[in-house]
Amino acid sequence: MDPVIEVVALILGFVSWVMVGVTIPNRYWKVSSLDGTVITTSTLYENLWMSCATDSTGVHNCREFPSLLALSGYIQASRALMIAAVVAGSFGMVATLIGMQCSKAAGDNYVLKGRIAGTGGVFFLLQGLCTMISVSWYAANITQEFFNPLYPGQKYEIGEALYIGWASGVLAICGGACLMFSCKLGTKEKAYYQPTRETVYSASASRRDAQSTYGRNAYV
Template sequence: MRKRLIQIFGFLITSLGWLFVLCTMAMDYWRITQIGGQGGSFIIKVAWYWSNLWKDCFTDSTAVTNCRDFPVLWSVTAFIQGVRGLLMCGLTLGFFGVVLCFVGMECTYIGGADKTKDKLLLAGAVFHFAGGVSNISGYCLYINRIARTTFAANVGPGVLRYDLGPPIFLGLVGCFLIFLGAVFYGVTVSRVICPESKVVYTYGGRTYMAPRSRGRTLYTGYYKPSRQYGSYMGSGRSSSSKISNISQTTPTKISERDAFV
């Protein structure tokens, strides 16, 4: 039950993270700057320049916005192309990760046996992590381009110093949620990554295989059998088998009366 809840929580977190990243693709104000300001209580001159991945826009003090859409793909600025490609690549990997994790979750009735579902869930977690790395690389590329211009000592004429907009921060939060959900998936399938050693117990003439642990674990619903009901066999033979072998190899002593008869 605990494993199932962790997987559901991880699925919700990763889905929310991918939703945040997808929303940033269509949001405005990736970068924004303001020209002019206020003098006393009167607005002298105010204008806003802002951009996203698809267009550059200008909004004046009367709230009239004029935009210029970016031209065809091969004539767009190189860093814009890189950000687009990284985000789209991350979204594609995230789609496969969501599908694999949905099939591999314990609460779903598709995907095959438990061992197969754990492997699918592990593969989905890897896709989520790779997609998150691709997304955060795209955001960092965009941030680096803005920071280089903003913090430059000398800027050429006509070059504006932009600030980061809300979509950048929303995307970074989405990447954090994706990584967190992938960690939750990895915790639930840790036995696939690091299989536990086995301990052999005997009870009532039967042999049991149990993981080597001191108490109740996430995957086992029982405790170790008590020593007063069973004996530890380990890697060697049991004491009962040793006794039977000794009885077979020890010669039987024949009394003189039986020999005479």
């Protein structure tokens, strides 16, 4: 495995993991602007955990969702997927750090290190997929309600947290793909170009036997 690809994949995975941590507590998953109306509240915004409002004086008031079971199904699923993304990213970071060639955790067994790094790539891919599914599902419900003329409730627009989530998912998928494909290519190269100790020993023994046999035949 190329050490440069390992470092690039680790950086991409780490940045995506941090961005997931920024996306989850961000309050602006969906935003509604009510400027210019007679209502005191000027802006409403929500995330997976609470609903907030900002009046014309700049005062923020937030209220956590009272019941998990009372929430919509897509919000519950988005919560679970984002938490799964954080967990998968954590495992991916640990596996990638252990599987890097500069790491001494697995000794000099580069085949084992490559497999561990490849496992880290799988975790990064899972993180990216969970994040993309979560934010895309949430955004699809926002747009569906926004363009539905018969929807009676308050309509919202896509907030900045979803864009951060999309960027995080793309970076995680790119990092995981780099680790997996580079690990596969590195394994093939090592299997083809680097013989094992047993192969070298048997080849040396064969050459010695051939030389000794040729020497005996020369004096016959």
